[in-house]
Amino acid sequence: MKIATWNVNSLKVRLPQVLAWLDEQQADILALQELKLEHDKFPIEAFADLGFQAAWLGQKTYNGVAIISKKPLANVQCNMPNFADPQSRFIAATIDDIRVICVYCVNGERLESDKFQYKQQWFNALSGCLKQELAQYQNVVLLGDFNIAPDDIDVAEAEKHAGKILCSNEERQWFQNLLALGFTDAVRFLAKDEKIYSWWDYRMNAFRRNLGMRIDHILLTPNLMQKTMKYQIDKTARAAERPSDHAPVWVEIQ
């Protein structure tokens, strides 16, 4: 079973690419972030035509998350139950015996910003919410755009970004707190010490120069990690015409 995550930076703009990618990759589950769509504008029929079902949480202009699946989605949870969030950043659904949790974590802008306080509160709430999920489900996949590069190896220019947004010790501790609940960072586990990235800035030819960061992650509980041997960060999608600034990331669970 192939399960993927992709920050598409506007589903309206990226829909043809997403449909083509789903068809070509034969992914079973795809978690999307940054739909940038009003809830009622979600293109459910386009996915249905390809044989997929979906659960989504839209928002005008910003944010928005979805889970696309070949199999039915049950117990859909929109937003964290313990955090009244005006922004659409969390959706969870049960597919077979797997709890799939798709997140678009807060960016934070700068450590001195009010948005950074929101980021901290958001990750706090996520930890609390995950404790509840882990108490109910043995097999959990937590995936999405975390807006945290967990270590210096995940950053092309680590010195330049040291202590800054996405790379600060504080944010990295929040990421470690998630892992400590009982998750493994699947891509890092499989990639060992490779320098690999999932996001490249649109500016300064960052993709061509491979100046990226690994901020999109797939976290697995132990039973699932045990059955996972293969991953990919699909740079061909990032190299396309009018791409998202994020590449799709997937793992294959036996």
Next chain:
DNA sequence: ATGGCTTCATAGTGAAGA
């Protein structure tokens, strides 16, 4: 360079992303 691009928005010394 608190910039450099891209998206969605509105007519803002734009806002937000990462």
